[in-house]
Amino acid sequence: MFDQTTTLDAYLNSEKGTPKNEFLAGELRPLPEVEDSYFAIRMNLAFLLNEHFSKSHCKVYVAEAKLYVEATHSCFYPDLLVSCETEGESGLYKTRAHLLVEVVNESSSGYKRGRKLFCYRQAEVAEILLINAESPGVEYWRRKAQHWTLQDFAETDELRVAGVNFHCAVAEIYQDVFE
Numbered sequence: 001m002f003d004q005t006t007t008l009d010a011y012l013n014s015e016k017g018t019p020k021n022e023f024l025a026g027e028l029r030p031l032p033e034v035e036d037s038y039f040a041i042r043m044n045l046a047f048l049l050n051e052h053f054s055k056s057h058c059k060v061y062v063a064e065a066k067l068y069v070e071a072t073h074s075c076f077y078p079d080l081l082v083s084c085e086t087e088g089e090s091g092l093y094k095t096r097a098h099l100l101v102e103v104v105n106e107s108s109s110g111y112k113r114g115r116k117l118f119c120y121r122q123a124e125v126a127e128i129l130l131i132n133a134e135s136p137g138v139e140y141w142r143r144k145a146q147h148w149t150l151q152d153f154a155e156t157d158e159l160r161v162a163g164v165n166f167h168c169a170v171a172e173i174y175q176d177v178f179e
Contacts, residue, residue, distance in 0.1 A: 004028055008068075011075065012092045023075035024115070031077060038103050038133045040177045042079050045101060045131065048173070049082060052166050058084040058098065066093035067100065071122035078120075079103045079131075082164060096124040098164050105133040117141075121148055126163045136174045 005026040006014070021028040042062065049060045061081040068075045075093060080101035083094055100120055102112045113130065120128055121141070128141040136155030141148050142162065153159050153170050160167045 008073070008075065012066075020077055022077060022116075024119075025073045029111075032108060034103075034108075035105065035133070037177050038105060041103050041131055041133055041173060042101075044175055044177070045129075045173050046080055048168050049080065049099075049166065052164075053082065056084070058082055058164070061094075067097055067120075067123060067125075068093040068095050069119045069123040070095065072119045074119050076116060076119065084164075097126070099127045099129065099161060099166075100125055101129045101131060103131045103133050127161055129159075129161070131173060136170060138170055138173070 006023075006028060007026070008023065011021070011023045011028065020031045022031065023029075046060060046062045053060055059082070061078075061083070063077055063079055065078070065081045065083070066075050067078055067081060078097070078100040080099070081094060081097050082099035083096065084098050085094070085096055102116065104112045117128070117130070121143075126143050130139040130141070132138070138153040138157075138159055140151045140153060140159065140161065142151070155170050155174065157170050158167060159170050159173070
């Protein structure tokens, strides 16, 4: 399944200017190619989040920020990452996030809903959104103390992400995606 193993430092240095891989406890996993709907969904939500955080110290990162999960010794590229940390973060990766977003399709579902979600839930992360790339629907994972809750949203629902005080119609995430 995986082609090679390496150290975290070698991985971080090798990622500069090359195709991206995720790092799972020494194993490299290449990021898959994605479809147009994936990009449209990611950009719609990035626009909405960026507008929401425009006058705050929080930053929205679109597929470029790595999240290092110490508990699983893994490093990932979330589709979107919102961080409100102002200090104490590495220039190469983040260790905390207020919100992570993954756009999920049939080919990525097993990995993103399985191993990746498991690792995210071990990280210093408050909330996670899994956005369906094939039909409108959002899974909202929220940490409450040491437990996680899950709430599903349909296209006609209003999505409310409590920890970052963000809300939008689910339909806005899918604007112009399936036309």
